[in-house]
Amino acid sequence: xxxxxxxxxxxxxxxxxxxxxxxxxxxxxxxxxxxxxxxxxxxxxxxxxxxxxxxxxxxxxxxxxxxxxxxxxxxxxxxxxxxxxxxxxxxxxxxxxxxxxxxxxxxxxxxxxxxxxxxxxxxxxxxxxxxxxxxxxxxxxxxxxxxxxxxxxxxxxxxxxxxxxxxxxxxxxxxxxxxxxxxxxxxxxxxxxxxxxxxxxxxxxxxxxxxxxxxxxxxxxxxxxxxxxxxxxxxxxxxxxxxxxxxxxxxxxxxxxxxxxxxxxxxxxxxxxxxxxxxxxxxxxxxxxxxxxxxxxxxxxxxxxxxxxxxxxxxxxxxxxxxxxxxxxxxxxxxxx
Amino acid sequence: xxxxxxxxxxxxxxxxxxxxxxxxxxxxxxxxxxxxxxxxxxxxxxxxxxxxxxxxxxxxxxxxxxxxxxxxxxxxxxxxxxxxxxxxxxxxxxxxxxxxxxxxxxxxxxxxxxxxxxxxxxxxxxxxxxxxxxxxxxxxxxxxxxxxxxxxxxxxxxxxxxxxxxxxxxxxxxxxxxxxxxxxxxxxxxxxxxxxxxxxxxxxxxxxxxxxxxxxxxxxxxxxxxxxxxxxxxxxxxxxxxxxxxxxxxxxxxxxxxxxxxxxxxxxxxxxxxxxxxxxxxxxxxxxxxxxxxxxxxxxxxxxxxxxxxxxxxxxxxxxxxxxxxxxxxxxxxxxx
Numbered sequence: 001x002x003x004x005x006x007x008x009x010x011x012x013x014x015x016x017x018x019x020x021x022x023x024x025x026x027x028x029x030x031x032x033x034x035x036x037x038x039x040x041x042x043x044x045x046x047x048x049x050x051x052x053x054x055x056x057x058x059x060x061x062x063x064x065x066x067x068x069x070x071x072x073x074x075x076x077x078x079x080x081x082x083x084x085x086x087x088x089x090x091x092x093x094x095x096x097x098x099x100x101x102x103x104x105x106x107x108x109x110x111x112x113x114x115x116x117x118x119x120x121x122x123x124x125x126x127x128x129x130x131x132x133x134x135x136x137x138x139x140x141x142x143x144x145x146x147x148x149x150x151x152x153x154x155x156x157x158x159x160x161x162x163x164x165x166x167x168x169x170x171x172x173x174x175x176x177x178x179x180x181x182x183x184x185x186x187x188x189x190x191x192x193x194x195x196x197x198x199x200x201x202x203x204x205x206x207x208x209x210x211x212x213x214x215x216x217x218x219x220x221x222x223x224x225x226x227x228x229x230x231x232x233x234x235x236x237x238x239x240x241x242x243x244x245x246x247x248x249x250x251x252x253x254x255x256x257x258x259x260x261x262x263x264x265x266x267x268x269x270x271x272x273x274x275x276x277x278x279x280x281x282x283x284x285x286x287x288x289x290x291x292x293x294x295x296x297x298x299x300x301x302x303x304x305x306x307x308x309x310x311x312x313x314x315x316x317x318x319x320x321x322x323x324x325x326x327x328x329x330x331x332x333x334x335x336x337x
Numbered sequence: 338x339x340x341x342x343x344x345x346x347x348x349x350x351x352x353x354x355x356x357x358x359x360x361x362x363x364x365x366x367x368x369x370x371x372x373x374x375x376x377x378x379x380x381x382x383x384x385x386x387x388x389x390x391x392x393x394x395x396x397x398x399x400x401x402x403x404x405x406x407x408x409x410x411x412x413x414x415x416x417x418x419x420x421x422x423x424x425x426x427x428x429x430x431x432x433x434x435x436x437x438x439x440x441x442x443x444x445x446x447x448x449x450x451x452x453x454x455x456x457x458x459x460x461x462x463x464x465x466x467x468x469x470x471x472x473x474x475x476x477x478x479x480x481x482x483x484x485x486x487x488x489x490x491x492x493x494x495x496x497x498x499x500x501x502x503x504x505x506x507x508x509x510x511x512x513x514x515x516x517x518x519x520x521x522x523x524x525x526x527x528x529x530x531x532x533x534x535x536x537x538x539x540x541x542x543x544x545x546x547x548x549x550x551x552x553x554x555x556x557x558x559x560x561x562x563x564x565x566x567x568x569x570x571x572x573x574x575x576x577x578x579x580x581x582x583x584x585x586x587x588x589x590x591x592x593x594x595x596x597x598x599x600x601x602x603x604x605x606x607x608x609x610x611x612x613x614x615x616x617x618x619x620x621x622x623x624x625x626x627x628x629x630x631x632x633x634x635x636x637x638x639x640x641x642x643x644x645x646x647x648x649x650x651x652x653x654x655x656x657x658x659x660x661x662x663x664x665x666x667x668x669x670x671x672x673x674x
Contacts, residue, residue: 026477031484034499082449086442103497105423105487108445109480112419115452116480119473128466136456140363143446143453147368150442160440162371 004327005044011052012045014062018070022117034102034110038077042093047191048073050325054195054210057321058202068131068194071121075135075187078114079142081107086146087247094238126198134197138190145182152179152251154272171250173301179251180222181215188218205315212312217329220305224335226252227298230286242282248272253301258294306333341664342381348389349382351399355407359454371439371447375414379430384528385410387662391532391547394658395539404461405468405531411458412472412524415451416479418444423483424584431575463535471534475527482519489516489588491609508587510638516588517559518552525555546652553646554666560639561672563589567623568632579619585609590638595631643670 016039023035048069055065083089084097085107091097099107122131150163152171157163168175192214196207228237229244229252244252250259250272262268268285271277289295309329316322353376360372385406392402420426421434422444428434436444459468487500489508494500505512529551533544565574566581566589581589587596587609599605605622608614626632646666653659 026474028481028484030503031481082445086445102499103494103501105494105497106484106499108419108423109484112452112480113477115449116473116477119456119469123466123469123473128469129460132456132460132465132469136453136460137363140450140453143449144365144368147365147443147446157440157442160442162439162443164440166367 004331008049012049015048015070018066022120050191051195054192055198060199065198067121067124068198071118072191074118081111141182141186148179149251153248155248184222185215185218189214209312209315213309216305216309223302230254245282246277253298254294257297258289258292261292341668345386349386352385352407355403359457387528388532391529392535397536402535404458405535408455408458409528411455418448478519478523485516486588490585492585521559522552522555526551546649549649550646553642557642557669567591582619583614590635591631594634595626595629598629
């Protein structure tokens, strides 16, 4: 099977000029470089591709979905710019992050500018009011997902009173799933729903099917990411394994499930709560995780969400576009690492 | 003459419950305190009062303007939360700023949450598409004003490549006025326009008059703030005089005009470009400024903008609300310090 993500990229890339149009509207020329930098850093454009495919899958034209697709990808970039500030990340896709390259003030101003470009794009959709409402809900939930992800960290941010006061000491699987639905699921869900909403006369039950597909694919995608973080191969991913352990994250399903088995006396627990974690310690923790059933259990969760996504798709008409959406879900389930 | 700002406060305060409604929508209970903190820190609510008065001045009802007025005040608070991060400010109105109280991550998430609440409020206006468009333009210009204000600083931010590379070494009066129109003028302009737009059947020329009034009052207000920063009395303002000098700002009209007279060999220029400025040095610089014509010239600019604001008002029907708008403009011109 060819990689369906490569096919998706073809669709997703179509919105690049659309995003640029909005990003450059009401923009000082001296600010243009900084504003275009985030979208020029790369990215697979999975979300706008989902918007376009969803529109096609319900009988619409690709072009009808471009403003909505651009808005979704701008929202994704908006969240990345801010996440990199929040997580003090200096690199993304091998390039300096926005704050690292331009400085904190400029990164904040760029992020604000993205949010307004989202609004401008939504104003060019079929029904701005509905799209604005959905986007506001989506970004508020995304924010809450990020808040929870931070509160699930087991150490660090000692200068951040809100986090120090409210840190979770335990995280249940259902708390994890709530966080992931908000942090990753909701925007992917919205990407699909926006595709449906871009087409005139689409039925509520069709929108519901797209919504269910998107949310489930989104969660499966994040679970997949979590598994890769712990069990991936550096040659393949280009990233060191165990980054989430180094960042004290209990908001990784593998870490969470391993800890349930290992308990408080484990190496893993001790390392997660240390203020500075060495890479050698990360390896120790991963070895410990490998002795647990966490991998199999995480895989099971991933399969469950993929199954739900595929089941939702059956409620759409059988078209080549639906099959592309299916391929994507299956790819996420089998994603190599 | 009684202080017209006190009267304004009465109008402005009406939107507090409206803002709270949007801020608490789609909000996790554990996040509510942090989300409400900025609007509970105080504030004179000048902008929402202007929205309501503008609606009344063109024949509308106050209630019609509440969602738009809430959106404008939320936008003001949104910019304050981010400005305090950008300027590393630890106090506002005698209370810890959002990032100081909760930490940087939480402050960023709160700011994002404000922006979405703005969207929710705009969706409840008479014509969401038009209001969203105006708000997007406004916030993009505000962002650009903030960018310029930062680039006008003569020292600091050595870890911010964008600022270090593009800092202005000279700022002309017209560059200053561009910055101030964007940073302060545009949102006050939008406050007034939103009032007009909230009323059915309002004419374009009426909207134009409100727009012109708002922008001019906004600039006069900022010039007034600049004058107070240098010549204010601490007993009256509660702030140390010369804060802008300490922060290396060339984006203060008094500093700018004084420097035009004093030239590069002045104490003022030397102090502005020092990396750390002592309060004693600020006093030295202020004494030097007092020997120039900067104060009189700045007053003249303030009067010019106030006159323009009053002239624009004459194009509105003669009502008690118009007179309140007049009083506000005159108050800003004569504002004590």
